[in-house]
Amino acid sequence: MNVVPTTRRASKLAIHFGADAARRVRTMLHRQNLRNQAISQRVLPSGAIGCLGHAEMPEQGNLLFFTGLPIHGPDIRQVADADTAARRLPDHDGAFAGVFWDEQRGILTVVTDCLGMQPLYMRHVEGELTLVSTTAAMHGDPDLAAWGAFISIGHPIGERSLMNGLQRVPPASILTWDSAQRRLEIRRYWHWPEPSGAWRNHDFLDALEQDVRAYAALGHHGTLLLSGGFDSRLLLFLLKRAGIPTEALIVAHADEYDDADGRLAEAVATGSNMRHRKVHPPADFFSSPAYLDYLRASDVGYPSLDLFIAKVASQIDDAAVWDGLAPGFVFMPLHQHEGGFDAYRRHEVRGRDSAIWRAAKTLFKPEVAEAMFEGFSDDFRTETSRLPQDMHGLARFVIENRSRNRASMNPLKVYASRTDAYTPGLSKDFMNHAATIPFAEKRNGRFYRNLFARLDRQALATPFLSGGELMRGSSAGSTYWRERARAQFNAQRARHPRLFPGSPPPRAAHSTFLGAHLLEPDPWLNPRLRDALKDVNADNYLAWKLLFHWKAWQWLHRGRFERLAGGGHAS
Numbered sequence: 001m002n003v004v005p006t007t008r009r010a011s012k013l014a015i016h017f018g019a020d021a022a023r024r025v026r027t028m029l030h031r032q033n034l035r036n037q038a039i040s041q042r043v044l045p046s047g048a049i050g051c052l053g054h055a056e057m058p059e060q061g062n063l064l065f066f067t068g069l070p071i072h073g074p075d076i077r078q079v080a081d082a083d084t085a086a087r088r089l090p091d092h093d094g095a096f097a098g099v100f101w102d103e104q105r106g107i108l109t110v111v112t113d114c115l116g117m118q119p120l121y122m123r124h125v126e127g128e129l130t131l132v133s134t135t136a137a138m139h140g141d142p143d144l145a146a147w148g149a150f151i152s153i154g155h156p157i158g159e160r161s162l163m164n165g166l167q168r169v170p171p172a173s174i175l176t177w178d179s180a181q182r183r184l185e186i187r188r189y190w191h192w193p194e195p196s197g198a199w200r201n202h203d204f205l206d207a208l209e210q211d212v213r214a215y216a217a218l219g220h221h222g223t224l225l226l227s228g229g230f231d232s233r234l235l236l237f238l239l240k241r242a243g244i245p246t247e248a249l250i251v252a253h254a255d256e257y258d259d260a261d262g263r264l265a266e267a268v269a270t271g272s273n274m275r276h277r278k279v280h281p282p283a284d285f286f287s288s289p290a291y292l293d294y295l296r297a298s299d300v301g302y303p304s305l306d307l308f309i310a311k312v313a314s315q316i317d318d319a320a321v322w323d324g325l326a327p328g329f330v331f332m333p334l335h336q337h338e339g340g341f342d343a344y345r346r347h348e349v350r351g352r353d354s355a356i357w358r359a360a361k362t363l364f365k366p367e368v369a370e371a372m373f374e375g376f377s378d379d380f381r382t383e384t385s386r387l388p389q390d391m392h393g394l395a396r397f398v399i400e401n402r403s404r405n406r407a408s409m410n411p412l413k414v415y416a417s418r419t420d421a422y423t424p425g426l427s428k429d430f431m432n433h434a435a436t437i438p439f440a441e442k443r444n445g446r447f448y449r450n451l452f453a454r455l456d457r458q459a460l461a462t463p464f465l466s467g468g469e470l471m472r473g474s475s476a477g478s479t480y481w482r483e484r485a486r487a488q489f490n491a492q493r494a495r496h497p498r499l500f501p502g503s504p505p506p507r508a509a510h511s512t513f514l515g516a517h518l519l520e521p522d523p524w525l526n527p528r529l530r531d532a533l534k535d536v537n538a539d540n541y542l543a544w545k546l547l548f549h550w551k552a553w554q555w556l557h558r559g560r561f562e563r564l565a566g567g568g569h570a571s
Contacts, residue, residue, distance in 0.1 A: 002074060003217055004070050004496075005525065006054050006160070007056050007376065008055055008064060008066060008076065009055060009068075009069070010065050010067050011052045011053040011067065011416060011417070011470055012029070012032040012047075012052040012053075012132075013033065013052075013065065013097070013099060013131065013133050014028035014050045014129065014131070014132050014133070014137055015047065015050070015108070016129070016130045016131075017044075017130075017177060017179055018046075018127070018256075019128070021043070022041070024048070026039070026041060027128075028132055029041070029050045029052060029137075029297060030140070031134075031136050031137045031138075031559075032052060032133060032136060033416065034293070034296055034417050035418065037052040037053050038053065039051075039052060040053075040055060040058060041055035042059070042063060042101075042147075043240065044106075046067060046106070046179045046180075046528075047129075049063060049099070049101060051065060051067070051218050055091070055184040058398050059101065059337065060505040062080070062097075062100070062101060062102050063099065063101040063103075064098065064099070064101075065098075065099055066074060066096050066097065066098050066099070066410060067097045067099075067120070068097060068113070068116060068118035068416070069094050069095060069096060069422070070092035070093070070098065070113075071092065071215065072091075072093040072210075072214055072427065073088075073089075073092030073093070074091050074092075077089075077314075082105055082107040082108075082109045083100035085098070085102070085109040085111070085122075086109050086174050089109070090172075090189040090190070092111075092113075092169030093113075093114075094211075094214075094426055094427070095117040095118040095421070095423055096111065096112075096113050096118050097110060097111070097113070097120045098110065099382060100113040104556065107178055108175075108176070108177040108179065109176055110131065110169070110173075110175040110177075111173065111175070111189075111413075112169050112170070112171060112172065112173045113172070113426060113485075114171070114172045114426070114427070114428045114431060115171045115327055115399070115400070115403075115404065116168060116169065116170060116171030116172070116427065116528050117403075117404060119133055119413055119425060120132075121134070121135055121166050121167065121169065122166070122168075122175075123138070123165055123166050123167075123169065124375075125165065127182040128182075129184060132387065134299050134462075135161050135162065135299045136161050136223055136296065136556050136557060139557055139558055139559065140165060140166060140557065141163070141164045141425075142158075142163065142164060142554075143161065143165075143166075144164075144165040144371045144377075145378065146160040146161060146375075146396065147162060147372050148371075148547075149379060149380075149387055150162065150355060151356055151372065151376070151546070152349055152350045152351075152357075153357075154302055154406065155302050155401065155405035156301075156432045157376070157380060157401055157408055158382075158401070159380060159382050160312050160379065167269075171187075171404075172191070173187070173189075173334055174187050174188075174189055190505060192396055192400075193431070193432050194518070195436055195438075196436045197436070198231055198433050198436045199434065199437045199441075201435045202434075204430075204434065205454060206453065207429065207430050207433075207560075208234070208238055208430075209238055209242055209423045211424035211425060211427065212238050212422075213242055213244075215322075215422040216242070218320075218420070220320045220362055220420070221245055221246045222246055222318065222320035222422055223243055223246060223247055223248070223249050223316070223318040224239065224247070224320070224321070225249055225251075225312060225316075225321050225322065225324070226248035226250050226268065226504040227261050227265050227465075228260065228265050228462075228464060228465035229329065229424075229464060229466045230332055230464055230466055231279070231324030231325045231328070231332075232322075232324050233367045233452075233464075233477075234325070234459070235322050235324065235325070235424065236248065236268065236269070236272060237273060237455050237458075237459045238424070238455070239322070240272060240274070240456070241455065246274075246322070247274070248276035249276070249277060249279070250262050250266060250269065250277070250279070251278075251281065251311060251315050251476075252279065252281070253308050254309075255306070256367050257309065257483070257485055260463055260470065260486060261465050262462060263280060264465055264479075264483070266278060268459075270464050272458060276305075279315045281315065285310070285311055286306065287486070289316040291310060291314070292561075293314070294310040294314060294414065294438055295556065295561075296417075296556065296561065297313070297418070298310075299366075299413075299553075300549060300552045300556050301405070301413070303545070303549060305545050305549065308412075313414050313415060316415060319414060319418060319420060320421070320422055321345075321411070321419055323415065323421055323422070324423075325413040325425040326403075326411075326425055327403035327404070327490060328399070328401065328403045329399055329433075329438070330399070330425060330434045330461075331434070331436075331447045331448050331451070332442055332447075332448060332467075333391075333442045334466070334467045335398050335467075336394050336395055336439065338391070338439065338443075340389050340393065341389055341394055344394055349380070355375065357369075358544065359543035360373075360426075360546060362526065362531060362533075362540070362543050362551070363525055363547055364525055365524065365525065365527075373512075383397065384397060391438070392439075395435070395439070411423065422543045429433055432540040445464060445466065452481050460473050461474060461479040463469070465475075466482075470483055470484055476488060518544075518547050519549060519550070523568055524550075525547075529547075533547070
């Protein structure tokens with residue numbers, strides 16, 4: 001099994017071909033350097049290439065390194081020129097971006113993984129090319145259409161980022177930059193499979209176990225992030241079958257069903273005899289420096305205030321973590337309602353009259369809010385019109401967009417700032433089969449249950465909590481009924497807080513970051529905003545949250561984050 005040596009793996013990259021390349025690359029690396037890692041840089045005749053971590057940057061000759069963790073690939077010593085790089089780098093699986101510089105020909109080749117899960121952003125304008133691992137490396141204005149998607153569905157669509165002019169490098173891309181001609185070409189090496197019966201005879205468990213063994217061969221057994229859902233439980237029993245010793249980390253989730261997720265995870269770990277530990281994030285987490293770290297690591301790219309995944313990220317203290325399957329939603333159709341895109345629009349897309357868009361209209365100038373909504377609407381129509389309007393097309397849309405852009409679905413966006421993320425299932429062959437599984441086979445955990453029945457029936461002994469829904473295990477035992485009663489009680493408490501003394505006030509009132517700086521003059525915002533938000537209460541809580549994300553994004557991408565974040569307190 002070929003393993004890419006650590007001297008060829010970096011955590012972040014920055015590349016620029018154009019004016020003042022050496023200074024720009026060093027500046028972009030500094031903006032991405034959250035862990036004070038070593039900076040390596042190579043100055044070229046018309047550009048510069050740099051990275052964070054241990055990747056080698058010889059002073060002359062060819063360069064080859066990766067961000068992310070490529071697995072199952074060829075011996076990289078075989079890659080000696082740009083043409084070979086374009087042929088061989090796509091043979092890797094896992095989440096990665098591979099970079100090869102052909103010194104003799106002056107050609108840069110960059111290859112992204114088959115679903116583009118490893119973050120990589122590009123700006124190409126006026127004969128210049130810039131590539132970075134995080135948007136925080138760049139300064140720029142907001143992309144209003146992407147912000148409209150942020151408001152409507154929680155993440156940008158397609159290749160957009162929240163920054164105008166900075167886009168994701170497409171999935172399964174072979175990007176070639178001829179530095180002499182200043183010419184950019186991008187072509188795809190893999191495409192989404194058409195519906196077929198390919199899934200029927202594929203051994204998914206064997207394929208996943210091969211990925212598990214490949215990650216373990218990188219030299220660290222890692223920590224399993226264990227929840228009460230399906231993905232992490234499947235990984236637990238795959239690790240057990242492969243004989244890979246590891247420990248489970250369970251993060252208490254008191255904000256949802258009084259920690260039903262944590263209790264179910266503990267039951268699974270205990271029943272499978274896996275060593276585990278449970279941690280309890282502080283009640284004031286969203287007013288803590290740890291949350292600021294999360295915001296920096298995530299580029300403030302999706303709504304995260306009150307989001308549980310931010311707490312999980314703060315508890316990781318190992319060199320590597322196993323975090324479910326990549327991409328998410330492969331075996332379980334969450335956010336995919338029967339009825340295709342019509343049902344998706346009704347259930348998942350927040351329309352003009354939704355509470356969050358009413359908040360947006362309070363915050364932004366009318367023309368800005370309108371540009372956001374119309375920009376998102378145009379993008380949504382464009383993205384969905386290229387896909388089949390059935391459940392197969394919807395699954396593709398959700399995986400290509402939500403899985404790729406949301407932190408809770410794509411651990412490469414946040415965890416990689418502090419650890420390696422092992423993500424079994426991210427391969428061309430796996431997706432050629434998994435993407436053809438019909439909706440009916442995945443509904444209500446059916447496909448997972450069949451896998452567990454083959455893998456280890458102990459995995460079915462404990463109920464599941466998936467997408468906020470409590471689901472039976474192999475039988476409706478006492479654990480299921482006890483958790484169901486707790487869930488019903490908590491639902492009543494949420495609906496009628498006045499009947500339950502001590503119910504918490506809006507969380508925004510306790511955030512250190514909701515202060516005077518949020519209301520400073522801003523050309524995009526409603527000039528009468530200060531009057532509308534003079535208090536923090538349940539009626540304007542969504543407006544405060546949206547304003548916080550908008551401002552935090554601006555601060556981070558304008559170099560003011562450290563000075564301003566947390567600089568004031570909400571009244």
